[in-house]
Amino acid sequence: MTTPGLMIAAPASGTGKTTVMLGLLRALTQDGVAVQPFKSGPDYIDPAFHRAASGRASFNLDSWAMDGGLIDAIVREGAGADMVIAEGSMGLYDGVASRGATGNGASADIARRMGWPVILVIDVSGQAQSAAATALGFRQLDPDVPFAGVILNRVASPRHERLVRRGLESVGIPVLGALPRRGDMVLPERHLGLVQAMEHPDLDRAIADYATFLRDHADLPAIRRAAARGEVADHHAGKLPPPPAQRIAIARDAAFSFLYPHLLEGWARAGAQILPFSPLADEAPAADADLVWLPGGYPELHAGRIASAQTFLDGLRHHAQSRPVHGECGGYMVLGDALIDKAGQHHAMAGLLGLVTSHAQRRMHLGYRHAQLLAPIAALDAGTRLRGHEFHYSTIVAQTDAPLAHVTDADGVPVAETGSHRGPITGSFFHMIAPAS
Template sequence: MSAPGVLIGAARSSSGKTTLTLGLMRALTRRGLRVAPVKCGPDYIDPAFHAAATGRAGVNLDSWAMDADVIAALAAHAGAGADLMIAEGAMGLFDGAPGGAAGVGANADIAAMLGWPVVLIHDVSGQAQTAAAIVRGITAHDARVTLAGVVMNRVASERHRRLAGEAIEALGVKMFGALPRDETIALPERHLGLVQAGETPELDARLDALADFIEAHVDVEAIVACATSGETGNLIPNASPPAQRIAIARDDAFSFFYPHLAQSWRDAGAELSFFSPLADEAPPEDCGLCWLPGGYPELHAGRLSAAQGFIKGLRRFAKGRWIHGECGGYMALGRTLIDATGEAHEMAGLLELETSFAKRKLHLGYRSARLATDHPLGAAGSRLRGHDFHYATFLRETGDPFAIAKDAYSDDEHPAGLSNDGVSGSFFHLMA
């Protein structure tokens, strides 16, 4: 058994999940509860806000990328020593993709596996009694999922609240609260979602404002009372880490690194050493692998190009030790990165790659990949699960592939990324 949990879900994206989740997390943390944060699905940005709101590192759970044992183990680890677990869903409650390891990647899978009830936040703008029809459909759609109650969002008036709220309550569904329209509490955004937590000005004050907003309009005690404990797993043995000592880039340009990967590598005996390319730091020489995560190199391309200590350090590191880049890290390993203004910036030049953020196209979705050659992540043919999420496009990508990949909707495989003399990378983000 683990700490009791609850999942914040919605009928669609942009319904207010993050507002309710962060407000609840901060409000309960201020009351002295130990809140364990969870993010459902592939997301790097929200967990950093969760950590800022609760003071505890979060975890991502994803039924498409992870099998059931891994999900149970990660939930057990995250909930250890906590009073309550609060999970934020992604997209709509039942949205997913075929061919997953333990489900379709839907929030509903996580709620069902871990026995957590769902608190539905529903945007009622442009609706009145019709909101009840949508809630009725969500309630009946999946027998595995228990809907604990509803918080309405973007309520225009007291009359609006009564029309929609009373229709929902007539279904026998509990109303936990109603949030009025208030654009002043919105967090700043950019092309991949929220501006990162570390870059958000006056973050603590913003989180406190969200907590005050939720406390004023939501029955927080009732939500806590509905949380239930489900079955979670024991921590499972970890596979061998990709190296004994791993250098990991970490700053505003390279921040998309899943906490559960770091934890699994540490649990397997690896030592992690973090460095900042934007501070012109080179990867530590005593490490056997350098990992460049994704992030926003396109916003800092000029500084990265000028960071010759970092660039030359990467080139030295590549002489005998492995370097791997994910997404933004992959772009930094190439020869040229063109920013949004069309200006070209010289990168490390370790792969025959040129990328452009001036020519943008969204690439998004789950990916299954098999390693094209032997790699620190596994032998040739080893299977990896993860996702793509980027706007950058290729101008040139020449050489042997890092992996052979396919998306969730096709069996067609295609080369992904590059691998050359111990330097590899792709736009693929590893989850499991």
């Protein structure tokens, strides 16, 4: 693959790179450019916004969790596009202390590996020529990370823009856009980040507004020219992860949506049947499914509806009598005896695991996870090593079943949230990203 690409990154979270990303995707798509989006890091919300903006599925690329063959296999999904745009996470060089499969999880790892020049989105609020020092530091910290230029965000006035541009011109850094301060250019958020794309009240209009904003204040032709062609190994170099079963019933709705796109793609490419169903619509999983998979999401916001979804719960329990069920994070909580919402109200769940979780006792759990299975997850045998990510605010009140895995963080420190299993019923708080080599 030699599709030209770019990385939209920033010095830190909250600088506006997602707004820039969505605006660019939509504006270029409107111009007839087939743009393939990617997301650096384990964020499972942004890819759905990318898809809404570009019309193409977006995939995560993660240098800590994925080996080189898997990264290459995922990037090959962009074959046939005119251009690649990847969105970074946090700051460009932010990652964990310990190196993983191909890096420490920083967006810079992906830009370096793929040869995609970085466009740095800088929030210039409260500074002028000093912004040049920030940009210069990011350009020079690692000479192997290609650097295209900057887009200035939250510019206060034409005079402010002139001052910032003057500083950047003095060090030879191109300015590819200057976005005026706009209080309405903010996507709604909740405790795990952005509100999901499917829940946004008028997402298409919002993205169209971002596209117009970028057209008016960024140099789209210069941005396209800045893209560089990255080299990806041939199709024998790596494969997407294989499916854990042949017929997989997957819960898909506003309560269950956090499943990495490359897993779904890999399972489907390998011939698995993906059988979606909606617990919120009180649908039972397919009767002929070999495996039921409940992804993460926001079941705590819909606990009352889930508790009263008798067709879903009965179907899930019937399946569990003879075939495996797996839940990740929110899906894991639904497999338990009860879920306590942030108001302290108890909601009876499926009762397939002896687990009670609470959002009334909030505590953030965040970070990469390495897990070695102590029991199988469907076709994933005991002993299988997995890399994944955990992000939630729930607290375990009770857990009576055997641990599912030995789990550590990225630095090898044991983690108390081991998941649990009861016969073929398994669950974990970590979201699987890839098998570990």
